[in-house]
Amino acid sequence: MDAIAQEKTAESIATDLALAIHEHRLSPGAKLSEDEVGEIFGVSRTVVRAALQRLAHDRLVELKRNRGAFVAKPTVKEAREVFEARALLEPRTARSAAERTTEADMIRLRSHIAEEHAALHAGNPGRALFLSGLFHTEIARIANQATVEAFIVQLVARSSLIIALYWQRRNALCESHAHHALLDALKHHDGDRAEELMKHHLLDLLSSLDLRNSESAPRSLREALRH
Amino acid sequence: MDAIAQEKTAESIATDLALAIHEHRLSPGAKLSEDEVGEIFGVSRTVVRAALQRLAHDRLVELKRNRGAFVAKPTVKEAREVFEARALLEPRTARSAAERTTEADMIRLRSHIAEEHAALHAGNPGRALFLSGLFHTEIARIANQATVEAFIVQLVARSSLIIALYWQRRNALCESHAHHALLDALKHHDGDRAEELMKHHLLDLLSSLDLRNSESAPRSLREALRH
DNA sequence: GCGGACAAAATCGTATACAATAATGGCGAC
DNA sequence: GTCGCCATTATTGTATACGATTTTGTCCGC
Numbered sequence A, B: 001m002d003a004i005a006q007e008k009t010a011e012s013i014a015t016d017l018a019l020a021i022h023e024h025r026l027s028p029g030a031k032l033s034e035d036e037v038g039e040i041f042g043v044s045r046t047v048v049r050a051a052l053q054r055l056a057h058d059r060l061v062e063l064k065r066n067r068g069a070f071v072a073k074p075t076v077k078e079a080r081e082v083f084e085a086r087a088l089l090e091p092r093t094a095r096s097a098a099e100r101t102t103e104a105d106m107i108r109l110r111s112h113i114a115e116e117h118a119a120l121h122a123g124n125p126g127r128a129l130f131l132s133g134l135f136h137t138e139i140a141r142i143a144n145q146a147t148v149e150a151f152i153v154q155l156v157a158r159s160s161l162i163i164a165l166y167w168q169r170r171n172a173l174c175e176s177h178a179h180h181a182l183l184d185a186l187k188h189h190d191g192d193r194a195e196e197l198m199k200h201h202l203l204d205l206l207s208s209l210d211l212r213n214s215e216s217a218p219r220s221l222r223e224a225l226r227h
Numbered sequence C: 001g002c003g004g005a006c007a008a009a010a011t012c013g014t015a016t017a018c019a020a021t022a023a024t025g026g027c028g029a030c
Numbered sequence D: 001g002t003c004g005c006c007a008t009t010a011t012t013g014t015a016t017a018c019g020a021t022t023t024t025g026t027c028c029g030c
Helices: A010-022 A034-041 A045-057 A076-098 A103-121 A125-142 A146-166 A172-187 A191-207 A221-226 B010-022 B034-041 B045-057 B076-098 B103-121 B125-142 B146-166 B172-187 B191-207 B221-226
Strands: A061-064 A068-071 B061-064 B068-071
Touching (some): A010 A146, A045 A068, A076 A191, A076 B076, A103 A172, A146 B076, A146 B146, B010 B034, B010 B045, B010 B146, B103 B125, B125 B172
16 A cells, blocks of 8 residues: 555565565455465566565564464474573674674664654654664674574564563553663673663563463464464 | 476475585585476476575575576684574573473484484485484484574575685594484483583584685685686 | 668566465364 | 255466577677
8 A cells, every 4th residue: 555666686575575474564364365465566466475484584473384474483492492592692792792892883773763663653662663673683784693683673573463462551651771781782892781681681682472371272263273 | 306206386495405514415516407407396486486486585595686596605703603593592591401401302302313323324424414404403302492493494404515625624523523412311300411421512513614714715716707 | 891770589577377375263072 | 944065266386488698609700
């Protein structure tokens, strides 16, 4: 429904769709028809399929044979696994980042936080959440570990889906505080503190989710009959 | 040149190609023509493209626009990053695995090691290397962390390419020893020891590579002119 | 004999057409 | 009236055709 973009590559379409998912403009379970997406972006189904396959590999969409592509609906187990993986990767990556942070990095991070605040006060929580995730990927970039960064990008994106499904309270303020504290640790090249802060930040994030007793019951009873 | 497989899915083709790369039957830099691959597997270029895109996402092949698909040639920096990521993920995953290892898991692991030995003595070092990698992914599977497991699968596959490029000495015996020690730690549910063993095993693996002074000079001088 | 430019060939990028499969609606039987 | 079966429809899976870009081989000029 937005402006019809003139960009045509599969990469850009995948990025646009990922952004829409990240900002919760596309909800978990939403169907992504090849014809529809292709018409929106003004391209053939061929390139749309490439984009969808890419997103499927990132676990942002689920491809069901002869059924189509749907925005993924992570289970509770997957949610725990994603945060387990983040707990393995991000704290020590934050430590590495702290040891390498430059003034240019600080400026970039501060601008991200400022944007996040602005989006939040402008009543755009989706964009604020996206920028909040970007903060994490930026830290991975500063650590100069492209391989780990790619993993974290993927995990942050999936976290966005998880938050869309299992978010329970709106303590975004707490998050901002954690990011500010991390920023300070990076500024002083305090690797120990950065690692510890990131570790607890992820635990806080996890504890803000409602991951109880959904293991047996599907989220929507429609899902139970469809299988 | 092998038997023409009747399987037709993009998934199976990607798996076959990944196995060939893993076993060093396809060398880094080898070109994967869409027409050629399609003819070998008896499918159209469409499905071959899907398979290649999947492998490209795993960084096993590199897609160059209007040039084609080539088996990836990880740089020294990428090699270090891959082992850095493995160092973050695998030791603690081995710890988790040790706490959950069942008798069935032990049987499976022992059979993998036996196969590895058999392949090595049968003069098939490529397959032995593949099975050696499978040992690591099996541990991730035992830890019951599908998300982390997917990352490790990817890292192990890329490690195979790295070994193909930077291997310097044939100390496969040492590896087998490390795997046996890990097996023992898992058997006794000794998480501390499993974590420590995995950590040092990865360091040994890394130190067995020749990652010196290739940062400025490309591996083949052809590569320098092609860019 | 060597270098550069042009032409021919090959390969990839995209769109479209057809086939296969699953969802939907209607019809008939009980 | 309700349940089950079958035809219709819609959507995806695959193949093929055409256009764009790159590569390579050849020819001419120097």
